[in-house]
Amino acid sequence: MSQSVVETQKQAAGSKPNEVANSESSTNAPPGSTTQLPSQSLARRVVAFCGASVGPCLVLLAFAGLFAFGHYTDWKMPKFAALTGKVAPADADWCDEHGVPESICVECDESLMPKTPDFGWCSKHGIHNCVLDHPELAQLNETPAISSADRSRAELAMSMPLSKENNSGCLTYLKRIQFASVDAVAQAGVDVELVERRPIEQTVSGSGEILYDPTRTASFASRASGSVWRVEKTLGDRVEEGEVLALVEAEQVGDLKTSLIRALAEQSLQRQNVERLKIAKGAVAGVRLLEADADLAKAKAEVLSIAQSMENLGLSPDIQSLAQLSEREAFEQLRFLGIPQTLRSSVKAQVSSANFLPVRSSISGLIVERNVTQGEVVDTRRPLFRIVDTSQMWLMLEVPLEDVQQVEVGQKVHFQADGSSSQVLGQVDWISTGADSQTRMVKVRAVLPNPKGKLRDKTYGIGDIVLREEENAIAVPAESVHSEGCCRIVFVRDKHYFDSPESPKVFHVRSVRLGAYQDGFTEIVAGVLPGEVVATTGSDVLRAQLLKNGLGAGCCVDE
Template sequence: MSQSVIDTPHQSAGSKQEHLGASSSATQTQSRSLLQRAVAFALGSIGPFLVLSAFAGIFTFGHHTDWKMPKFAALTGQSEPVVADWCDEHGVPESICVECNESLMLKTPDFGWCSKHGVHNCVLDHPELAQLSDPPTISTEDRARAELAMTMPVSKVNNSGCTTYAKRIQFASVDAAAQAGVDVELVERRPIEQSVSGSGEILYDPTRTASFASRTSGSVWRVEKNVGDVVQEGDVLALVEADQVGALKTSLIRVLAEQSLQRQNVKRLNIAKEAVAGVRLLEADADLAKAEAEVLSIVQSLENLGLSVDIQSLAQLSEREAFEQLRFLGIPQSLRSRVKVQVSTANLFPVRSSISGVVVERNVTQGEVVDTHRALFRVADTSQMWLMLDIPLEDLENVKTGQPVRFHADGSSREVLGRVDWISTGADAQTRMVKIRAVLPNPDGRLRDKTYGTGEIILREEPTAIAIPSESAHWEGCCRIVFVRDKHYFDSPDSPKVFHVRSVRLGASHNGFTEVVAGVLPGEVIATTGSDVLRAQLLKNGLGAGCCVEE
């Protein structure tokens, strides 16, 4: 036991030394492995690093040389210095920039603001300013047209303090202008109309439209006309069987007989008046007067119903003949042959049309009971219609009666012409619209009631107005301007390619063209399509300085 105890520490120390030696050897082996891997990774990364470095160098070189290969002279150190010749402000080489060096192209004389025509450097008063080979002559017709146009409303008025009219826009070459998309057109004469428009509705002319009812109560015996039938004044629309009419006819026969009897009695008493008491003669005269009054009363009642009676002719007939004549009173002869064989009553009463036209409404059928308050038919004379337009109050200043009106119905390409007949004296409180009435001739009957569309009141027509494409005019902040090509544009390849800024006063627009009241003359060339490029350059040049001075 003692020996075992003593030997144990020596054995433990030996084992520990062996364990430490083994651990040290493992650590050295692991370190050598990591070092080998690091060396291998470094050697393997050299190739990609060199490639990336080469790409970075090429990119840096291309960025600094604008990706252009240097000339051989530059590589050998013998290149000449580059001279900067570009005007960033005006977008052309500085050596030809007429704005920077005005000696290259003198500016036109500056006559300033024309208060009469509302433009700068007015070519109506100074035609020598026009970009034409020969100064034009301004006709009296053009001056009169301008004066008339200036009485009409305009959308925007030029500012007298504007300074852009003195500017010029230059291109480096003809090709540069073409590449910018700038197109040009001649200023020409064209027909121009100035008008105000509004929504409208075609209606029957109320003065030529009438509704018809029965003048007495009864039942409809027969309907003679239908919707769409053309009728003449006096035509029968329907026949009404009315007891009141039969009673009046019967009463008339009775009082006529009474009148005849009293007349004979008076005549007989007058013959024997010496043998007859005066009182009896007076009574006979009174009875005759009473009978005559009753006749007149019944005749007047029939007249009120539209039935005319010839008392003189009836008085010559027998009671049977008189009744037969009264039986068809008011019925035209053309209807009597058809009615006579169908009815034996004397109660028939005709409902007649008092105007010529077309039946546009029928509100009754045979057998219906009707009264005096119910409209049975409506007849309209469609040879003339009304157009009611709603025009904004602010557009009403130049509208007058008698002016021509053009109307286009919704969904139709047909144009209807008429004339202003009436202008309302008041405006709608909510819409601020004013009612205007125009009379439209309709001889062919093609216009329809309740037709909606758009109407134009023609304020002014100019067959030979000076006009430009609407897209060529621009609002640059305080003036309407166009860009006029210089007359020497094509004189030579070296002549400045310049467009002059010209302030203009515009009038009416029609079919894609706008009238020029003042500012340009026929024959001048202006920028049209692509003129926005010129406007953009103009605004760029004016940044910071402002485009005009407020009045």
């Protein structure tokens, strides 16, 4: 490019801003030019970037300082005195780990209170430092004697499914919880109670339904077709065995009574004929006597056949008595057959029929169903009354398959109906040999006495089958027991707690094996003894301290 052209371009660019001119000049500069304009522009950009980054960097540094301050001060605001430089020096005699002055901390200085001997795991009772085998470990002034009854109670309780042993690797039992003073215990809200003996029942529960006892239930129908002439009893009436419930006028009954009178007459005639032939035995052929005997036997058979048919209907004719009466007298006697004397006068005054068939109750009980009215036509297939002896009821329980193994015939059952505040005592008398394919429940039947008739059919509720009864079980309030995942523990107060004001205020962590629960108390199968003192209300404070001391170690790892 000619020199004149280059000079013309530079003159044209002279009217542009300096930055643009510089840019173009750098672009059109020949190779090897030593101009400094690009370096000056880059430096300005770096300076501008750094200036813009100062603010965010300061903010980040401020946050970092704030977090560092919070970390080293446990996020607590300093007191005004500290800010002004007038703060009092901190007390160095304090154990943050155990929450007591370090000078009296028995965990930091075991010489202040040596730990009790460690006998380790008791495989027989499933706990550590078992006081049943080592009663000297009990926090009592005198070493107690362990009776054979307590050992037998523990063995029986451990055979039950509710009693689970602890984890043999758990080391929580080695710990102790200490307070600075008695006042500190009171301020923490910790209360204590004595370990005592009390009655305990171990039960298995199941939902149940009360039913009428089928062996004490009966339905009654007319034994012959006919029409109901009178209904003597109604729903809710109590009847005794043999009482008449209703009178049915049945044609079949009248026919049988008439046939019986004829058969009795024929029998009497044939008997007289035989007697005459026997008197004239030499004057008649023996064949005629044989024929007369055969006719007499046939007449007797007819009488017995008709009498049996009447027995099938519930009528019991006195054949010998009827045979001594005339036909008219026999008819009058048969007319009121089966009808009580209290009803005969009213029946005789109203009708002259001999077709009456009484419907009687064969059991004593209450009428729970009545399905008949006066004048109604009935047959043998239709039940007219249902009577139940309610003095005894059935309880059908549904028990989980895993719990039924401990249930046996003869065990007591406590049943409480829904909406009722009272319990009924019964007894197991049958256990099903199969389980329901859908619910995996096993039916257990119990007999419930109901002398006052308070129980109702189709009543639902909960039944408790008593597996074990202990009159002198060792028990503690349920709030005293805590679970640490692999073991169950209570906090036992040291026996020297009140020896002097300087005595360490210590609670020992004791692993326990649990039994039954009843009315707010938990049975201790093994682990504590009567007379020891355990923390109850507020014992969560001790548990929290226990968790704090062992934070990160785990229940089954040494500290």
